[in-house]
Amino acid sequence: MKHLLAICSSALIALSACFSGSSSTKVETAEITSDGYQYTIQDVRNLQDFLLTRPTEEDLTGKPYDMNGDDRWDVFDLCLMKREVLKDMNIESDNDTLVVYFSRTGNTEKIAEYLIELTDADSYVIEAAVPYTDDDIKYQDDNCRANKEQNDKTVRPEIADPISSIDSYDTIFLGYPIWWGQEPRIIDTFLESYDFSEKTVIPFCTSGSSGIGTSEENISELVTIGNQLEGRRFPASATKDDVKAWYDTLPLNKGNEDMKLKISVNGTELTATLADSTAAKELAEKLKSEPVTLTLNEYGGFEKVGKLPWSLTKTDESIVTEAGDIMLYQGNQMTIFYNSNSWSYTKLGHIDNITGEELAKLFGEGNITVTLSY
Numbered sequence: 187m188k189h190l191l192a193i194c195s196s197a198l199i200a201l202s203a204c205f206s207g208s209s210s211t212k213v214e215t216a217e218i219t220s221d222g223y224q225y226t227i228q229d230v231r232n233l234q235d236f237l238l239t240r241p242t243e244e245d246l247t248g249k250p251y252d253m254n255g256d257d258r259w260d261v262f263d264l265c266l267m268k269r270e271v272l273k274d275m276n277i278e279s280d281n282d283t284l285v286v287y288f289s290r291t292g293n294t295e296k297i298a299e300y301l302i303e304l305t306d307a308d309s310y311v312i313e314a315a316v317p318y319t320d321d322d323i324k325y326q327d328d329n330c331r332a333n334k335e336q337n338d339k340t341v342r343p344e345i346a347d348p349i350s351s352i353d354s355y356d357t358i359f360l361g362y363p364i365w366w367g368q369e370p371r372i373i374d375t376f377l378e379s380y381d382f383s384e385k386t387v388i389p390f391c392t393s394g395s396s397g398i399g400t401s402e403e404n405i406s407e408l409v410t411i412g413n414q415l416e417g418r419r420f421p422a423s424a425t426k427d428d429v430k431a432w433y434d435t436l437p438l439n440k441g442n443e444d445m446k447l448k449i450s451v452n453g454t455e456l457t458a459t460l461a462d463s464t465a466a467k468e469l470a471e472k473l474k475s476e477p478v479t480l481t482l483n484e485y486g487g488f489e490k491v492g493k494l495p496w497s498l499t500k501t502d503e504s505i506v507t508e509a510g511d512i513m514l515y516q517g518n519q520m521t522i523f524y525n526s527n528s529w530s531y532t533k534l535g536h537i538d539n540i541t542g543e544e545l546a547k548l549f550g551e552g553n554i555t556v557t558l559s560y
């Protein structure tokens with residue numbers, strides 16, 4: 187999903203503010219079904235342009251772009267569409283984090299969406315082969331399907347469209363509603379379908395009022411998990427800030443958190459956080475052995491760009507850059523943005539704590555010399 191969200195990641199930041207809860211994004215899709223529709227890269231571009239309120243190359247009337255069926259087009263649909271396109275193109279994700287969730291009435295989905303935005307993770311929605319109807323989850327009725335399933339630990343509801351593999355992911359956030367103090371049985375179906383022995387699994391859930399219950403123990407007893415982190419229950423009213431506050435406490439990637447790319451320019455030392463890309467890792471490895479000095483040329487009033495001494499692995503995606511972004515361009519050039527541009531790049535990192543104006547002032551006009559170290 188680096189691919190999936192990477193295409194959206196910079197857009198997400200720009201877009202999330204404009205689209206969360208915005209009624210202006212509502213699009214009537216009542217007559218539209220995405221069944222059998224084959225999405226293309228152009229669809230991804232169209233939806234991205236739509237979300238960025240840019241002109242699109244096609245008339246989008248009638249397009250089945252409401253991927254998650256919530257009656258609006260938003261960044262989440264863009265992510266799902268990108269995933270579908272990549273799946274068809276047989277392109278492997280290079281993201282190592284997956285957010286998996288089951289949500290019957292949307293509460294857990296909302297938390298999952300916040301997590302996806304925060305982590306840039308890939309996502310996978312568990313859906314039942316036989317969907318849960320409203321009657322199925324009428325827990326006041328002892329005989330409703332959900333209650334019967336929860337009363338029988340051996341039931342394994344079939345999953346509609348199982349994810350083919352989770353091998354490429356190291357970290358899996360697993361979300362579900364609490365049903366009678368436990369994880370829904372379909373979560374057990376999911377867990378028993380894959381090998382988690384070398385994965386980090388982080389449960390999260392929503393409930394009416396009770397806590398995470400016995401779901402964490404159930405999960406750890408059901409399958410072998412490499413590293414199961416303490417889970418978190420959220421109320422339906424939880425905000426993105428609540429989810430972020432929790433996420434920031436998680437012991438994930440702590441080993442690398444102090445490792446910063448250092449950029450010395452005109453006597454000022456900047457630090458940058460590396461992106462989660464192969465190219466960024468390769469850059470760090472190269473710089474570990476010795477710093478490198480580059481000449482970056484002014485280009486377009488938004489970037490300084492120059493040739494690297496090596497080629498790095500290119501995983502280009504359509505990106506709307508932000509000031510401070512460091513990108514790999516054409517596999518062997520590094521670009522630092524002090525303003526925004528929309529193009530295909532591979533993410534290398536982002537300069538910490540600096541505005542576009544400050545960067546532009548520091549860089550000045552014309553070409554600059556920078557020294558990179560790690």
Ligand SMILES: Cc1cc2nc3c(=O)[nH]c(=O)nc-3n(C[C@H](O)[C@H](O)[C@H](O)COP(=O)(O)O)c2cc1C
Nearest residue numbers: 289290291292293294363365366367393394395396
């Ligand atoms: C069958 C069933 C059992 C439930 N059991 C509990 C429970 O034990 N404790 C609780 O606080 N909420 C319980 N709830 C409420 C859900 O956990 C809550 O509404 C949750 O946020 C729904 O998540 P979703 O919208 O992602 O499906 C139950 C709901 C259902 C349908």
